[in-house]
Amino acid sequence: MKFLDLAKVYIRSGGGGGGCVSFRREKYIEYGGPDGGDGGKGGSVWIETVDGLNTLIDFRYQQHFFAKNGQPGRGQQRTGKDGDDIILRVPVGTEILDEDQETVIADVTEVGERILLAKGGNGGFGNLHFKSATNQAPRRANAGQEGVDRTIWLRLKLIADAGLLGMPNAGKSTFLAATSNARPKIADYPFTTLHPNLGVVGVDGAEFVIADIPGLIAGAHEGRGIGDRFLGHVERCSVLLHLVDGTSEDVAGDYRTIIGELEAYGGHLADKPRVTVLNKVDALDDDELEAAKAELEQEAGHKVMTMSGVSRLGVTEVLRALRSEITEDRLRLKPQEETKPWQP
Numbered sequence: 361m362k363f364l365d366l367a368k369v370y371i372r373s374g375g376g377g378g379g380c381v382s383f384r385r386e387k388y389i390e391y392g393g394p395d396g397g398d399g400g401k402g403g404s405v406w407i408e409t410v411d412g413l414n415t416l417i418d419f420r421y422q423q424h425f426f427a428k429n430g431q432p433g434r435g436q437q438r439t440g441k442d443g444d445d446i447i448l449r450v451p452v453g454t455e456i457l458d459e460d461q462e463t464v465i466a467d468v469t470e471v472g473e474r475i476l477l478a479k480g481g482n483g484g485f486g487n488l489h490f491k492s493a494t495n496q497a498p499r500r501a502n503a504g505q506e507g508v509d510r511t512i513w514l515r516l517k518l519i520a521d522a523g524l525l526g527m528p529n530a531g532k533s534t535f536l537a538a539t540s541n542a543r544p545k546i547a548d549y550p551f552t553t554l555h556p557n558l559g560v561v562g563v564d565g566a567e568f569v570i571a572d573i574p575g576l577i578a579g580a581h582e583g584r585g586i587g588d589r590f591l592g593h594v595e596r597c598s599v600l601l602h603l604v605d606g607t608s609e610d611v612a613g614d615y616r617t618i619i620g621e622l623e624a625y626g627g628h629l630a631d632k633p634r635v636t637v638l639n640k641v642d643a644l645d646d647d648e649l650e651a652a653k654a655e656l657e658q659e660a661g662h663k664v665m666t667m668s669g670v671s672r673l674g675v676t677e678v679l680r681a682l683r684s685e686i687t688e689d690r691l692r693l694k695p696q697e698e699t700k701p702w703q704p
């Protein structure tokens with residue numbers, strides 16, 4: 361699947377068709393009254409969230425979405441045809457931003473949500489509308505209302521329940537592959553993962569979605585490595601899973617680096633519930649494991665779990681820990697979501 365999480369899109373709604381000036385012309389009716397029809401409405405541009413999409417890649421190939429104008433009205437009271445609406449289909453979790461890339465126009469988080477981005481212009485009234493007691497033969501009709509031009513940005517923030525964090529090579533993709541249906545690329549060099557991958561995992565009969573994102577290094581917030589922009593994709597997660605490579609020379613330093621990047625990223629990312637795991641323990645003997653674990657716990661200031669994505673030792677326990685955080689978070693969110701008023 362090709363991935364794109366930011367797209368600039370030009371939209372334009374259709375203008376309304378003009379109203380028509382026309383008079384009845386029939387045999388034996390000398391001064392037929394006005395019969396000019398109204399113009400049709402211009403097409404509107406909408407955005408709709410659909411299921412099963414995890415990328416904005418379609419918007420790389422098409423950036424212009426112009427709805428058709430309404431047709432002008434015609435004689436014999438015929439209304440012009442409306443321009444068809446256009447619907448942009450986007451994945452759940454897409455933010456719609458104004459041209460400045462800052463003002464959020466909408467944030468669509470439910471499947472099937474539909475938002476009007478640019479309303480089509482109304483058609484103009486035909487002269488039939490202007491007939492009055494004093495003017496039986498109006499020569500007046502309205503022009504159609506103009507369409508609206510707009511430039512918007514679409515920014516996708518994937519919706520996952522748990523987000524994977526760690527330095528390059530920490531074993532994030534290996535863990536995702538071991539626990540889910542996802543088949544991310546895995547290799548022993550840094551930055552194997554270049555864009556987020558999602559996988560559905562199951563534990564104890566529950567299912568949830570994990571997002572694997574590219575590794576972070578010190579200075580990622582200043583653009584080092586491949587930067588920290590993919591952290592946006594774990595902003596909505598209930599819990600972060602921080603993997604620390606147990607075979608690293610500096611387990612505490614690796615831990616600190618990631619926390620530092622979370623803090624530098626800002627928002628509430630650093631305050632999110634986190635599960636910290638010492639990974640690759642299959643490659644450590646007992647003493648090494650104990651030492652690395654003690655070092656990591658000291659640095660983190662809390663208990664850490666141990667796991668091997670390769671041998672799968674400890675994997676189920678980690679999934680259970682994630683699940684419990686996710687459940688708690690969903691319970692916390694529920695009442696709030698239910699009372700949220702619908703805003704068009």
Ligand SMILES: Nc1nc2c(ncn2[C@@H]2O[C@H](COP(=O)(O)OP(=O)(O)OP(=O)(O)O)[C@@H](O)[C@H]2O)c(=O)[nH]1
Nearest residue numbers: 529530531532533534547548551552553575669670
């Ligand atoms: N011994 C051992 N090696 C592992 C384990 N998990 C991953 N590896 C190895 O570590 C290397 C990196 O694994 P990846 O899963 O690609 O790591 P990543 O965190 O996704 O790396 P990036 O995508 O580059 O950020 C690969 O050579 C894996 O085979 C583990 O549990 N034990």
Ligand SMILES: [Mg+2]
Nearest residue numbers: 532533552553
């Ligand atoms: Mg990876």
